[in-house]
Amino acid sequence: MRRPTLHDVAAEAKVSIKTVSRVVNGEDNVSAGVRERVQVAVDKLHYVPNTLARSLKVGLGDTIGVVMDSIADPFFASLTSAVEATALEAGLNVVFGSTGFDHGREREQVDRMVMQQVRGLVLAPVRGDHGYLTRYRERVPTVCVDRSIEIEGYDTVVVDDYGATRHGVEHLIAHGHRRIAFVGGNDRYDTINQRMVGYRDCLEDAGIGVEERLVSHDDAETAQAEDAVLRMLEDNPDVTAVFSANTRASLGVVHGLHRARRTDVAMVSFGDFLLAETLEPGVTAIDHDPVAIGEVATAHLLARLGLGDGPPVPPSQAGERVVVPTRLIERGSGEIEVAR
Amino acid sequence: MRRPTLHDVAAEAKVSIKTVSRVVNGEDNVSAGVRERVQVAVDKLHYVPNTLARSLKVGLGDTIGVVMDSIADPFFASLTSAVEATALEAGLNVVFGSTGFDHGREREQVDRMVMQQVRGLVLAPVRGDHGYLTRYRERVPTVCVDRSIEIEGYDTVVVDDYGATRHGVEHLIAHGHRRIAFVGGNDRYDTINQRMVGYRDCLEDAGIGVEERLVSHDDAETAQAEDAVLRMLEDNPDVTAVFSANTRASLGVVHGLHRARRTDVAMVSFGDFLLAETLEPGVTAIDHDPVAIGEVATAHLLARLGLGDGPPVPPSQAGERVVVPTRLIERGSGEIEVAR
DNA sequence: ATGAAAGCGCTAACAA
């Protein structure tokens, strides 16, 4: 059963295809009688317009693409959800592709989406060469989220990893801590590296200095972070506080502290999570809100597409860097005073 | 700057557009010399094929659609992730649309995707009339996930909400519990209603009987569930165990029990969550694995599209109902014996 | 091995 086309509807209603097109698209210059007849034919045949053909003709697709590490990651799930909600208001569909942290797959996904004629792209870039993107610059406005790329000229929406981490570490220092461990690092993530630098600079500037024995590496995942924090506390009994560099690691740190019954150890988590306020004590967290990032990024994209409030922004003007504010949510774990 | 087409490449390479098409599609009947020349032109012009035009001509799109409550919900995020991974292997892109539990929006999303010529659909149906789907039956294979619809003839992949709940409640009974509260209900969700029935039947069959004072209603969200469990324990001091009917509610129940310092109260959660094993005691949970649901559903869809292992399955044969197994993960909270 | 022509379903431009 072939799907009906404008032609079929036109034959059924005994009008020209253009008239059907007018009715379907809600144009007003059609007489009520004809409109009615066409509508009946449309309903009878269950006609559904073919947006592929429409897009081909008009030269503009009706989708935007979202390329992320993994949609299963709650952070990116929320981000994507915000993108979808914002895009929907502008009448755009969302296609999704995950990279699995693989730069080659990122490129494949982007290429596929460009072939699919996406109007624009929201991309959480994997580290690597993004030169391939430049050929699309003029045609497919692209906004990077969460992380930036090594080349100029792309709008980017990030949080201030460095500054927010300094804020978190300062918070611990303000509560008397001097031996602050860093857990949850991973060289693969530029964002986490920024947090590491923030941690180091903050301690240096506070005149405390960094002790490498307190810095754990390559333990960004939950299980690794749990092991790491247990080892850290074992090897360094003088540690009084832990800064966890990412959400997944924080879950492990929480568990580790709990298992070791170290309610005396303070903790600040970079990244908020669902049960953070449910735990006892609540986990003090730096909230980097994926919804805000998604909304801001999509708003930028829509502006570039001329679908925002203002006029379309030409590609030549791209390259803006938006820093979405973070906030430190005090819940108890970060306000534990150092034991005297 | 117009994007280059086959025409442009053909002109550049001084061949016909068909030859370019052959090279781009990797057909073999092209001489090495010409192939080389075309390839150079493709690279020089940064030619990217237009899959919209291709799909229009071929009559088949290259995407499947996923329609869910919300991508921000971890359950559906994982499910969608599994769908994407499976679809990608078959060379299909994924478009995503959320319903926000609104039946009207479900229909809008489905309609949009059909217009976009999706090859197939994975749908978590919102309760309501799905008659509108039948017109697409022949053209767009559709698999329902997590919930079924009121009409026959659609493949459905669900978990055994009823049976799994019975299993969970039996587990509590086996540990001596008789006063088992039910928290986290919500009439809007058929799945949760099934769980409620399972709870009731299980208690009846065990000769315990249902006491309505132990059944809380309309508290499916975290904050509501927390209030509900606190009220429940206050009003009914004889309660020794709680069955939480959904994951979000479980977070509230955990918090509530914690706040009330009721480590003597047993708990089983329908739905696993990230910190379930991190808490003390670990939360015994019925795991309904979204990844399994997503994979099975997509495999079914691909089979219907003729992209699976076997031959394409005609729409007339649709209507299969797959029940993905669940398991009860014992972590401690469900094994608390009743206080004597 | 290569090419010319037709047409997928639609809309823009232009008649009538």
Add this chain to the structure above:
DNA sequence: TTGTTAGCGCTTTCAT
């Protein structure tokens, strides 16, 4: 108000 024509970028069919 309604209809005709051309053509979006591609693949298919049928030459050469």
